[in-house]
Amino acid sequence: MLKNILPRGRSRSLNRTQKAAIAGVGALGAAAVALTAVPASGQTTTTSEAAPTAKVAYSTKQIQDVHAGVTGQLAGASQKVAAIEAKQEAAAKKATAEQKASAKKAAAKREAKESTSRSAQRTEVKKAAPKSYPNNLDGWIREARAIMKKHGIPGTYEGIHRNIMRESSGNPKAINDWDINAINGIPSKGLLQVIPPTFAAYHVPGTSKNIYDPVANIVAACNYAADKYGTMDNVDSAY
Numbered sequence: 001m002l003k004n005i006l007p008r009g010r011s012r013s014l015n016r017t018q019k020a021a022i023a024g025v026g027a028l029g030a031a032a033v034a035l036t037a038v039p040a041s042g043q044t045t046t047t048s049e050a051a052p053t054a055k056v057a058y059s060t061k062q063i064q065d066v067h068a069g070v071t072g073q074l075a076g077a078s079q080k081v082a083a084i085e086a087k088q089e090a091a092a093k094k095a096t097a098e099q100k101a102s103a104k105k106a107a108a109k110r111e112a113k114e115s116t117s118r119s120a121q122r123t124e125v126k127k128a129a130p131k132s133y134p135n136n137l138d139g140w141i142r143e144a145r146a147i148m149k150k151h152g153i154p155g156t157y158e159g160i161h162r163n164i165m166r167e168s169s170g171n172p173k174a175i176n177d178w179d180i181n182a183i184n185g186i187p188s189k190g191l192l193q194v195i196p197p198t199f200a201a202y203h204v205p206g207t208s209k210n211i212y213d214p215v216a217n218i219v220a221a222c223n224y225a226a227d228k229y230g231t232m233d234n235v236d237s238a239y
Contacts, residue, residue: 137161137170137214140191144218151204155222159233164218166237167193172214190214192221193238202227 131146133139141160148155168174168191176188186195189211199211202223207216225232225239 137164140172140214140218144215144222147204147207147215147219148222151219151223153204153219153223153226154231154233155226156231156233159231159235160218160222163221163232163235164191167191172212172217190217190221192217194221194224198224 133143141157141164144160145155145157164170167188170191172191174190174193176182176193179188181188181195186197188195189199191214194211194217196211199217199220202220203209203216204219204223207213207219209216211217222232225235228239229235
């Protein structure tokens with residue numbers, strides 16, 4: 001095409017007019033190419049036949065499947081959330097039950113300890129509290145024998161009672177003012193008619209130092225009889 005524009009025998013250099021002509025031809029060619037690229041659905045066509053319009057098929061089934069899929073996903077998520085909540089609730093219940101069990105165990109242990117402590121206190125009180133005896137001849141003899149047992153002094157209830165009845169008839173304030181001891185100024189005194197020097201020599205620690213005290217008198221007299229006769233049971237007369 002360019003060969004037709006350029007005159008034969010002329011130089012190949014182009015003047016302004018020729019350049020303008022060539023530019024115009026190029027522009028026309030570009031426009032033609034652009035027109036052929038316009039879609040078939042446009043108003044201006046450069047082809048003898050429009051391209052067929054593509055049909056889009058819409059299906060209710062597809063929409064339902066999509067909805068069902070979304071619903072399934074939501075249901076699955078809800079189940080997972082419910083499962084997590086159930087696990088958390090079970091864990092909380094388990095922790096609460098363990099705390100209650102631990103508290104119950106601690107309370108039982110504390111109660112057992114307190115019970116043991118109370119029992120020990122009762123035992124201590126029982127040990128500390130002296131055994132009481134009636135304030136009569138029977139009580140005096142039994143208390144005296146308990147003290148004698150601690151100190152290893154022999155003497156039966158019957159032997160002690162027999163000698164008391166012979167010596168004083170059971171009167172702790174009895175005093176002999178007529179025998180040789182009385183003549184010598186040291187009369188026999190108390191349940192078992194012990195003279196003061198003998199009472200002082202055979203007095204047992206922990207008992208009263210009063211010679212008229214019935215328990216102290218019995219214990220001292222039995223201690224003396226054990227030393228002289230082996231036991232008060234062997235005494236059948238004045239000793």
